[in-house]
Amino acid sequence: MxxxxxxxxxxxxxxxxxxxxxxxxxxxxxxxxxxxxxxxxxxxxxxxxxxxxxxxxxxxxxxxxxxxxxxxxxxxxxxxxxxxxxxxxxxxxxxxxxxxxxxxxxxxxxxxxxxxxxxxxxxxxxxxxxxxxxxxxxxxxxxxxxxxxxxxxxxxxxxxxxxxxxxxxxxxxxxxxxxxxxxxxxxxxxxxxxxxxxxxxxxxxxxxxxxxxxxxxxxxxxxxxxxxxxxxxxxxxxxxxxxxxxxxxxxxxxxxxxxxxxxxxxxxxxxxDRTEYLGIGAGSSSLIKGERFDHIRDRKAYIEKIRNGESILIDREILSVESQMEEFMYLGLRKVEGVSRTDFQNCFGKNVDDVYGKIFDKLEEEQLLEFSGDRIRLTHRGMDVSNCVLAEFLF
Missing domain, CATH: 3.20.20.70 (Aldolase class I)
Structure with missing residues (x-):
């Protein structure tokens, strides 16, 4: 090199x-x-x-x-x-x-x-x-x-x-x-x-x-x-x-x-798109290096703990591969352009159809999901009932 x-x-x-x-x-x-x-x-x-x-x-x-x-x-x-x-x-x-x-x-x-x-x-x-x-x-x-x-x-x-x-x-x-x-x-x-x-x-x-x-x-x-x-x-x-x-x-x-x-x-x-983000302040959330953590939801306690050098975290979770795949789908499908098969493969080393194929078939039959080349996206009807559709991608 x-x-x-x-x-x-x-x-x-x-x-x-x-x-x-x-x-x-x-x-x-x-x-x-x-x-x-x-x-x-x-x-x-x-x-x-x-x-x-x-x-x-x-x-x-x-x-x-x-x-x-x-x-x-x-x-x-x-x-x-x-x-x-x-x-x-x-x-x-x-x-x-x-x-x-x-x-x-x-x-x-x-x-x-x-x-x-x-x-x-x-x-x-x-x-x-x-x-x-x-x-x-x-x-x-x-x-x-x-x-x-x-x-x-x-x-x-x-x-x-x-x-x-x-x-x-x-x-x-x-x-x-x-x-x-x-x-x-x-x-x-x-x-x-x-x-x-x-x-x-x-x-x-x-x-x-x-x-x-x-x-x-x-x-x-x-x-x-x-x-x-x-x-x-x-x-x-x-x-x-x-x-x-x-x-x-x-x-x-x-x-x-x-x-x-x-x-x-x-x-x-x-x-x-699941870019890493850092939340600062009481009640904020973060996603850093595959770990999600939340801050205390109390202004007075937040101020006191910061002053005293104490932890302000209330929840920490190292996301499993399954959790990351869930987020990839139910966050990415909020976008009109949907998600990319190639991006899924690059992120997880798996074919998205092998993971979600049965769900794809069901949602396509119900005219809630559509496919175009590399893209997977909600239909207009799917957007109207997005909460129900996106819940299908939770393991």
């Missing part, structure tokens, strides 16, 4: 994604089951200090990797002050090798930023924003428990333009209590008129522990102004999403995600 090849192999680093969890919000939305809650300025400052200390603790690990994407999620990361944003990213850049073309996303809610804060985000390297709108109807926003109106969202959107951001996602939700096909179509029309680069469009799921789930259990969503749309109406909203976004030049590249060409979320694609 020549010296140059040896040096290249020695210096070549593995790709890594960073996820930083900011578990603070102004108030909990009625549908939200994420690990987040309101907090004082003092609590937020203490958490940021602990977060920075955790980032710095990965100095040894970081030498093996080059960071390709960074994602600040929550909660509401845009509640951070400009100074806290600068401090967090300074710690990241001093600890990790970050690719000069890295995608760096920050989630934000309308009404939580001003132009100064947006400039601070941009100066720190943030080049992609994910804005939580959910609906363009003020009655629906109030019912969801959102802290903003549609008019306040528009003000925030204009500020992101003034700050020079050119890669922005808008989150939308359908099948909401009291929502009609007409009100949802109006939301789509208003949002598409803004020409966002990316849209994440989710259908409401009633999660245990949320206000909505409690209302559902008590029958409050079965009647009246907050009645849930029927299954037929929910399906119609999904079809309307696909149609209207395609007409606007936004292609569907994953079950719930649509983008203009070249504006797909690289961070999320990394999850679905």
């Amino acid at each position: 020549s010296d140059s090849i040896f040096l290249y192999l020695k210096m070549k680093k593995r790709n890594l994604e960073l996820y930083l969890h900011i578990p603070f919000c102004v108030r909990k939305c009625n549908y939200c089951d994420f690990f987040s809650a309101s907090g004082t300025e003092e609590e937020q400052a203490a958490y940021v200090s602990a977060l920075i200390q955790e980032i710095q603790s990965y100095q040894e690990l970081s030498g093996e990797y080059e960071v390709q994407t960074i994602f600040l999620g929550g909660g509401t990361p845009s509640l951070l002050t400009p100074e806290q944003i600068e401090q967090i990213f300074d710690a990241i850049y001093h600890t990790f090798s970050v690719n000069e073309n890295a995608e760096i996303t920050m989630e934000m809610n309308p009404g939580t930023v001003d132009i100064e804060k947006l400039h601070a985000m941009k100066a720190a390297g943030v080049n992609r924003l994910s804005v939580g709108l959910q609906s363009a109807q003020n009655e629906e926003l109030k019912m969801l428990g959102r802290i903003h109106t549609y008019e306040e969202f528009l003000e925030t959107w204009k500020l992101t333009e003034q700050a020079g951001f050119k890669n922005r996602n808008i989150d939308l939700m359908s099948a909401l209590p009291g929502q009609t096909i007409e009100s949802y179509e109006d939301t789509l029309s208003k949002v598409l008129a803004l020409e966002p680069e990316h849209i994440s469009a989710y259908s409401l799921i009633l999660e245990e522990g949320t206000v909505f789930y409690d209302w559902y259990e008590k029958g409050k969503l079965d009647r009246g102004a907050w009645k849930l749309p029927s299954e037929e109406e929910e399906y119609a909203m999904g079809e309307l999403t696909i149609q209207r976004l395609a007409e606007a030049g936004m292609h569907r590249y994953e079950i719930s995600n649509y983008a203009k060409p070249g504006k797909e979320c690289r961070h999320n694609l990394g999850y679905w």
Whole structure:
């Protein structure tokens, strides 16, 4: 082996994604089951200090990797002050090798930023924003428990333009209590008129522990102004999403995600392709060298343990080959392009048909799965019932 090849192999680093969890919000939305809650300025400052200390603790690990994407999620990361944003990213850049073309996303809610804060985000390297709108109807926003109106969202959107951001996602939700096909179509029309680069469009799921789930259990969503749309109406909203976004030049590249060409979320694609990722902060998860581990879901305990140099891990699992094959299939099939037979062979040294042949036959017969050359992907019908289809790939 020549010296140059040896040096290249020695210096070549593995790709890594960073996820930083900011578990603070102004108030909990009625549908939200994420690990987040309101907090004082003092609590937020203490958490940021602990977060920075955790980032710095990965100095040894970081030498093996080059960071390709960074994602600040929550909660509401845009509640951070400009100074806290600068401090967090300074710690990241001093600890990790970050690719000069890295995608760096920050989630934000309308009404939580001003132009100064947006400039601070941009100066720190943030080049992609994910804005939580959910609906363009003020009655629906109030019912969801959102802290903003549609008019306040528009003000925030204009500020992101003034700050020079050119890669922005808008989150939308359908099948909401009291929502009609007409009100949802109006939301789509208003949002598409803004020409966002990316849209994440989710259908409401009633999660245990949320206000909505409690209302559902008590029958409050079965009647009246907050009645849930029927299954037929929910399906119609999904079809309307696909149609209207395609007409606007936004292609569907994953079950719930649509983008203009070249504006797909690289961070999320990394999850679905099983790129290694490191979660930082309370409640975050990681996948490093075939091991999955989770952090404690308690802000106060997280801060105390970081300060005292104690472990913040609550679960660790070395993934078996079977578990990795499961993830390859049920994550990869979320993408419209599906998975590659060749990639499966290269990852596991096995022919995917030898492992999943019987399942393939069943799903193809039910018109839920289709095959094209090297690719295996869900059909349009398969996308509609994806949860049931993907569960078939669990051993």
